[in-house]
Amino acid sequence: MSDSEAQPTGDPEAGRVPDASEASNGRIETPAPDAPKPGVSRRTVLGAAGVGIAAGLAGGAAIGATVGGRGDSEPDRVVAFRGERQAGIVTEAQDRLHFAAFDVITDSREALVDMLKKWTVAAERMTRGEETVPGGATGMGEYHPPADTGEALGLSPAHLTLTIGFGPGLFGPSASDPGRKDRFGIADRKPAALADLPAFAQEKIEPSRSFGDICIQACADDPQVAVHAVRNLARIGVGVVSVRWSQLGFGRTSSTTRSQETPRNMFGFKDGTANIRAEDTETLDKWVWVAPGDNPPAAQWMTGGTYLVARRIRMDIEPWDRANLKEQEDIIGRTKQSGAPLSGEDEFDEPDFQITSYGTPIIPLTSHVRLAHPDMNNGAQILRRGYNFTDGSDGFGHLDAGLFFVAFNRDSFKQFVPMQHQLSRKDAMTEYLIPNGSAIFAVPPGLRPGEYWGQRLFEK
Numbered sequence: 001m002s003d004s005e006a007q008p009t010g011d012p013e014a015g016r017v018p019d020a021s022e023a024s025n026g027r028i029e030t031p032a033p034d035a036p037k038p039g040v041s042r043r044t045v046l047g048a049a050g051v052g053i054a055a056g057l058a059g060g061a062a063i064g065a066t067v068g069g070r071g072d073s074e075p076d077r078v079v080a081f082r083g084e085r086q087a088g089i090v091t092e093a094q095d096r097l098h099f100a101a102f103d104v105i106t107d108s109r110e111a112l113v114d115m116l117k118k119w120t121v122a123a124e125r126m127t128r129g130e131e132t133v134p135g136g137a138t139g140m141g142e143y144h145p146p147a148d149t150g151e152a153l154g155l156s157p158a159h160l161t162l163t164i165g166f167g168p169g170l171f172g173p174s175a176s177d178p179g180r181k182d183r184f185g186i187a188d189r190k191p192a193a194l195a196d197l198p199a200f201a202q203e204k205i206e207p208s209r210s211f212g213d214i215c216i217q218a219c220a221d222d223p224q225v226a227v228h229a230v231r232n233l234a235r236i237g238v239g240v241v242s243v244r245w246s247q248l249g250f251g252r253t254s255s256t257t258r259s260q261e262t263p264r265n266m267f268g269f270k271d272g273t274a275n276i277r278a279e280d281t282e283t284l285d286k287w288v289w290v291a292p293g294d295n296p297p298a299a300q301w302m303t304g305g306t307y308l309v310a311r312r313i314r315m316d317i318e319p320w321d322r323a324n325l326k327e328q329e330d331i332i333g334r335t336k337q338s339g340a341p342l343s344g345e346d347e348f349d350e351p352d353f354q355i356t357s358y359g360t361p362i363i364p365l366t367s368h369v370r371l372a373h374p375d376m377n378n379g380a381q382i383l384r385r386g387y388n389f390t391d392g393s394d395g396f397g398h399l400d401a402g403l404f405f406v407a408f409n410r411d412s413f414k415q416f417v418p419m420q421h422q423l424s425r426k427d428a429m430t431e432y433l434i435p436n437g438s439a440i441f442a443v444p445p446g447l448r449p450g451e452y453w454g455q456r457l458f459e460k
């Protein structure tokens with residue numbers, strides 16, 4: 001975050017976020033002229049400025065958007081904010097998550113759109129490792145609350161991605177508020193696939209951990225960068241939105257590019273082996289991205305987008321830890337050491353569900369991988385992008401640990417929902433799981449230059 005941009009001044013207008021009246025034709029003009037160019041971290045500019053070569057450096061760098069949208073080869077760790085898709089979906093999964101769901105607390109469409117414009121400016125800046133506004137943390141004068149909270153000053157952009165989604169409640173009645181009106185005149189623009197998730201067997205959904213009108217998924221390789229981003233968006237949104245619930249995640253439980261090692265979940269098993277990857281473009285088109293034919297003209301704003309399902313799944317790790325290794329492996333359907341299916345030898349071997357031993361399937365009928373596999377789900381696939389969590393203990397001697405499950409799919413009611421029904425009824429792992437948070441959001445496509453978050457939804 002920039003000290004170099006800070007222009008110490010007593011002028012309260014200096015570096016403030018432009019408001020809606022300043023944006024011509026709804027376009028957001030994002031980069032401050034003196035801001036580091038994409039691809040140049042705050043730290044780089046700071047160092048370079050010290051020897052007087054900042055301008056040359058800033059002019060020469062480019063965004064490091066690789067196939068997963070993340071520039072691992074770039075030392076500066078910036079993921080492109082704009083593009084055909086929102087970042088944070090096929091972007092190589094970062095190590096940390098701060099996910100926040102907001103209630104919209106105003107009935108004013110103008111106030112909501114104004115906030116979305118401000119959010120866009122701040123979000124794009126933060127993904128570049130900049131303050132929400134130039135000089136926001138310390139450069140706005142002594143007598144004004146800083147426009148950036150400051151805890152990311154000096155930190156790398158850390159591959160921060162900010163992904164926005166809109167919940168069913170934004171469009172009128174929903175599970176969180178069944179009596180709600182169409183406050184923003186957008187009910188006709190609600191896609192059919194943006195409906196509340198049904199109840200599933202064995203879950204204990206807590207409304208205070210569920211639903212939401214808008215979500216922000218902040219992923220980064222530094223937890224402080226992700227938390228700073230959500231905190232500052234919440235601060236900018238005061239009076240328009242309030243945080244309904246949020247979740248921190250500390251270790252990814254999926255891989256989203258072929259170059260990533262498969263991580264492990266809180267059961268100690270490799271998780272993400274059979275996930276869809278950024279490189280699987282045909283599979284993504286089939287199972288993740290919304291196509292023009294999926295929606296009527298009023299909901300075309302979702303074309304190129306996807307639907308995000310979030311589930312907070314507490315894992316009963318203490319009883320799990322007392323289960324023997326064979327029992328654990330039979331529940332998952334893969335070996336703990338290598339992650340290979342019980343029918344194979346290597347992690348990436350295709351599971352063979354036909355093989356039996358003494359008449360019993362080697363991959364048990366109640367195993368997780370069998371029941372979640374496309375063969376058992378009419379071919380359906382989903383892109384998983386979840387995180388581990390531990391939120392202290394429950395007061396009864398157990399860790400409140402689990403998996404914050406995030407999945408992206410083209411139509412949750414044809415993909416996630418039937419899969420989840422099957423798992424919650426038959427999966428042996430269910431005995432160790434307590435899903436207690438649940439939400440669905442429509443995630444629009446990425447932004448073109450000058451667009452703001454939600455523009456295609458709110459502007460006809």
Ligand SMILES: C=CC1=C(C)c2cc3[nH]c(cc4nc(cc5[nH]c(cc1n2)c(C)c5CCC(=O)O)C(CCC(=O)O)=C4C)c(C)c3C=C
Nearest residue numbers: 265269270271272273274275313369372373374403419420
């Ligand atoms: C409804 C969808 C799914 C939920 C909810 C879910 C929860 C969940 N999963 C694990 C651990 C593993 N899952 C694995 C594979 C896997 N899981 C799902 C779907 C849901 N999981 C799918 C579609 C798949 C892939 C199936 C396939 O095609 O083979 C695995 C195996 C490794 C891997 O492929 O990722 C593990 C391990 C936990 C712990 C959990 C809830 C807490």
Ligand SMILES: [Fe+2]
Nearest residue numbers: 271368369372
């Ligand atoms: Fe799973």
